[in-house]
Amino acid sequence: MTKALRWWWGLLLAFGLIAAARLFVPLPFLIEVLIFSIYTMGCNFLLGRVGFISFGQPAYLAAGAYGTAFYLFYFGTNPYIGILAGIASGLAVSALVGPLFVRLRSDYFALVNLALAVIIYYLMQKVLADVTKGDNGLWFLTRMTSTPLIDIATPRGFFVFALFVAFALWAFYKYLDDSIFGACCLATKQNEDKLEFLGYSNFRVRLVAFLIANTTTALAGAMYAVYLGFVSPEIASPHRAADPVVVTILGGTGTLYGPIVGAVAYTGMKDVISKLIGNWELFIGLLLVLIMLAGEKGIWGTAQPYLERLFTRRKARGVAAVRAEARR
Amino acid sequence: MDLQLLVPGIIFGLSIGSIFFLMAIGLSLCFGLMRIISLDQLLYYSLGAYLTYTVSVASGSVWLGMLAGIAIAALASLAVERLVFPRIYERELTFSMITSFGILIGGVGIIKFFWGVVPRPVAIPTLAQVNILGTSVPVYRLVVIGIAALVFVAIWLFLNRTIIGKAIRAGIENVDHVEGLGINVSRLFTITFIIAGTLSGLAGGLHAPLIMVDPQMGLEVLAFVFMVVIIGGLGSIKGTLVSAFLVGQVVSLGSLVYAPLAQMAPFAIMLLILLVKPTGLYGSALLKR
Numbered sequence: 087m088t089k090a091l092r093w094w095w096g097l098l099l100a101f102g103l104i105a106a107a108r109l110f111v112p113l114p115f116l117i118e119v120l121i122f123s124i125y126t127m128g129c130n131f132l133l134g135r136v137g138f139i140s141f142g143q144p145a146y147l148a149a150g151a152y153g154t155a156f157y158l159f160y161f162g163t164n165p166y167i168g169i170l171a172g173i174a175s176g177l178a179v180s181a182l183v184g185p186l187f188v189r190l191r192s193d194y195f196a197l198v199n200l201a202l203a204v205i206i207y208y209l210m211q212k213v214l215a216d217v218t219k220g221d222n223g224l225w226f227l228t229r230m231t232s233t234p235l236i237d238i239a240t241p242r243g244f245f246v247f248a249l250f251v252a253f254a255l256w257a258f259y260k261y262l263d264d265s266i267f268g269a270c271c272l273a274t275k276q277n278e279d280k281l282e283f284l285g286y287s288n289f290r291v292r293l294v295a296f297l298i299a300n301t302t303t304a305l306a307g308a309m310y311a312v313y314l315g316f317v318s319p320e321i322a323s324p325h326r327a328a329d330p331v332v333v334t335i336l337g338g339t340g341t342l343y344g345p346i347v348g349a350v351a352y353t354g355m356k357d358v359i360s361k362l363i364g365n366w367e368l369f370i371g372l373l374l375v376l377i378m379l380a381g382e383k384g385i386w387g388t389a390q391p392y393l394e395r396l397f398t399r400r401k402a403r404g405v406a407a408v409r410a411e412a413r414r
Numbered sequence: 415m416d417l418q419l420l421v422p423g424i425i426f427g428l429s430i431g432s433i434f435f436l437m438a439i440g441l442s443l444c445f446g447l448m449r450i451i452s453l454d455q456l457l458y459y460s461l462g463a464y465l466t467y468t469v470s471v472a473s474g475s476v477w478l479g480m481l482a483g484i485a486i487a488a489l490a491s492l493a494v495e496r497l498v499f500p501r502i503y504e505r506e507l508t509f510s511m512i513t514s515f516g517i518l519i520g521g522v523g524i525i526k527f528f529w530g531v532v533p534r535p536v537a538i539p540t541l542a543q544v545n546i547l548g549t550s551v552p553v554y555r556l557v558v559i560g561i562a563a564l565v566f567v568a569i570w571l572f573l574n575r576t577i578i579g580k581a582i583r584a585g586i587e588n589v590d591h592v593e594g595l596g597i598n599v600s601r602l603f604t605i606t607f608i609i610a611g612t613l614s615g616l617a618g619g620l621h622a623p624l625i626m627v628d629p630q631m632g633l634e635v636l637a638f639v640f641m642v643v644i645i646g647g648l649g650s651i652k653g654t655l656v657s658a659f660l661v662g663q664v665v666s667l668g669s670l671v672y673a674p675l676a677q678m679a680p681f682a683i684m685l686l687i688l689l690v691k692p693t694g695l696y697g698s699a700l701l702k703r
Contacts, residue, residue, distance in 0.1 A: 139508045186689055193451055193507045193648075197640050198688060201681040204637050208677045325633055328515055335512060365527050371520025378513040379501055 100343060101253050113241055117313060120248040123349035125306035127255060128299035129330035134340020136295045137275030138192055142199025143303055143330045145206045148322035149179040150304025155317035158226040165230045165238050169308040176304015180297050188292040204324050211319035227315025244313055260342060271295050332374055338384030347386040421549045423670050429555040431662020432562030436617035438642040438654045440610025446586040446649030447606050448503055450510035454494060456632030457521035458487040458611040462618030463627045464529055467536050476539040480619035487615020488608055495607040518632060525629045533628035558620050566655060582606055586649060641684045644694050653696030
C-alpha cells in the first residue's frame with residue numbers, strides 16, 4: 087500500500103510540476119511536451135519492456151492523426167469523437183500489420199516498421215491525394231465545435247485535457263508494469279524459451295503489447311490533429327522516424343518517467359539550441375552516443391538512484407523521529 | 415510500353431541499383447562479420463557527396479572531387495571505428511543500431527555546420543549521350559554502372575583470392591575459429607569497416623551529380639539501402655547484388671507506370687518477401703553470437 091502511494095505521489099508531483107510550469111513556460115511548449123511524451127510512451131514500452139525497437143512509429147502516429155482528421159473534416163464536428171476515431175483507426179492499422187510484424191526478429195522489425203511509415207507517407211501524399219488533399223493537408227480548425235466540461239478546441243482547454251490523458255496513460259502503464267502481463271512482456275524480451283515453458287504464447291504477448299503501444303502512439307497522433315487543427319502527410323515523414331527512439335533513450339529506456347523527462351529535454355534542447363546555434367542535431371547525436379556508451383541509462387535512469395537515496399534517507403529519518411516521539 | 419522509354423528506364427534503374435549496391439555491400443559485410451547494423455554508413459555517403467561538391471567547385475574536376483570524397487569517407491570511418499565501435503561489437507544488434515544512428519545525426523549536424531542547409535548542385539562530369547537501340551542515354555549513368563561492376567569484381571577477387579578476404583569470409587562463418595587461428599580479429603573488423611565506409615563514400619560521390627547534395631541526403635536513401643540489404647538477406651553478397659538491381663529496376667520502371675508507385679512498390683515487395691522468407695532472399699539464419 088505504501089509502495090503504491092509512493093508512485094502515485096511521484097506521478098502527481100511530476101504532473102503537478104508540469105501544471106505549475108504553465109505559469110512560466112509558454113503553453114505551446116507544454117502541450118508539445120505532453121503530446122510528445124505520450125508519443126514516446128508507446129515506443130518506450132516496446133523498446134524497454136518487449137525489446138522491440140521501431141523506426142516506424144510515424145506510421146501509427148499518422149494512422150491516428152488521419153483517423154481524427156477524416157472524421158472531423160468529412161463527418162462530424164466533435165473533437166472528442168474525432169480522437170476516438172483516431173484511436174480506432176490506429177488500433178485497426180496495428181491489428182492489421184501486427185500479426186505479421188511481431189513474428190520478425192528485432193532488427194527486421196525496426197526496418198519493416200520504417201517501410202510501413204514510408205508506405206503510409208506516400209499513400210497519404212500521392213495515392214489517396216483526392217481524399218487527403220495531398221501536401222496541402224486537411225484543415226478543420228474552424229469546423230471543431232466547443233465541447234462541454236473541457237473545451238479542447240481552445241489551447242487552454244486542450245492543455246488540461248492533455249494533462250489528464252497523459253496522467254491516465256501513466257497510471258495505466260504503471261498498472262501494466264505491475265501486472266502479470268507486464269512480467270510476461272519482460273520475459274519475452276529476456277528469454278522467450280522460458281516464457282514458452284511457462285505456458286504463455288510469445289506471439290500473443292508480443293501482439294497484445296504491440297497493439298497497446300501503437301494504439302497509444304495513435305492517440306498521440308489524434309491529439310496532434312485536434313491541437314493543430316490540420317493534418318498533412320508530413321506527420322508520417324520518415325525523416326522524423328527516429329525521434330521517439332531518441333527521446334526514449336534520452337529519458338531512460340523502460341523507466342516510468344523516462345518519456346516525460348526525455349520529451350522535456352528533447353523539446354527544450356530543440357528550442358533552445360536551435361535558437362542559440364541553430365544546429366541541434368549535432369548535440370542530440372553526440373548525446374545519444376554518449377548515453378549509449380555510458381551504459382544506456384538515459385537522463386532519468388541516471389538520476390533515479392540519487393533521487394531515491396535522497397528520498398529514502400529523508401523518509402528513514404522521519405520514521406526514526408516518529409518512533410522516538412512515540413517512545414517518549 | 416514503348417522502347418523509347420524502356421531503354422533509358424532500364425539504364426536509369428541499373429545506375430540507381432549500382433549506387434544502392436555500393437552502399438549495401440558494406441552494410442552487408444559489416445553485419446556478416448561484426449554482427450552490427452551500422453547506420454553511420456549513410457554519413458560517409460553524405461560526406462563523400464559533399465566533398466565531391468566542394469572539391470569539384472574548387473578545382474573544376476568532379477573526378478578529383480570523388481577521390482577526395484572517398485579519402486575523407488575512409489578517414490572518417492577509420493576514426494569512428496577506432497573511437498566508438500570497439501565498445502559496440504560486444505553488444506546486441508539494437509545497441510549498434512541506436513548508437514550508429516546517433517553518429518549519423520551528429521554527422522548531419524556537422525555537415526550543416528560546414529555547408530549549411532541549402533541543397534547544392536554538383537556538375538555532371540560528362541554530358542555526352544550515347545545511342546543505344548535508337549535512344550540516347552547519358553554516358554555518366556553507364557560509367558556509374560561500370561564502376562559498380564568493377565567494384566563487384568574487385569570485392570569478389572578480394573574475398574576469394576587474398577588471405578585477408580578469406581579470413582573475412584571465414585569470420586562470417588565463425589569468428590571464434592578465425593581468432594583461434596591466430597588472426598587479429600579486431601584488425602579484421604577495422605579493415606572491413608573501412609572498406610564499407612570507402613564504398614559508401616564512393617556511392618555518395620557517384621550519386622552527387624545525379625541529385626542535389628543536401629544534409630538530409632543520407633536519411634533519404636537510408637530506407638532504400640536497408641531495403642536492399644534486407645531483401646537480399648543480411649550478410650549475403652550475392653543477395654545484395656541481386657536485390658540492389660531488383661530494387662533499382664522497380665524504382666525506375668515503376669515510375670514509368672505510375673509515379674507514386676516508384677517509392678512505394680519496393681517497400682511492398684520487401685514486406686511480401688519478408689513474410690514468405692523472414693531472412694531475405696539469400697540470407698541464412700545468421701544469429702547474434
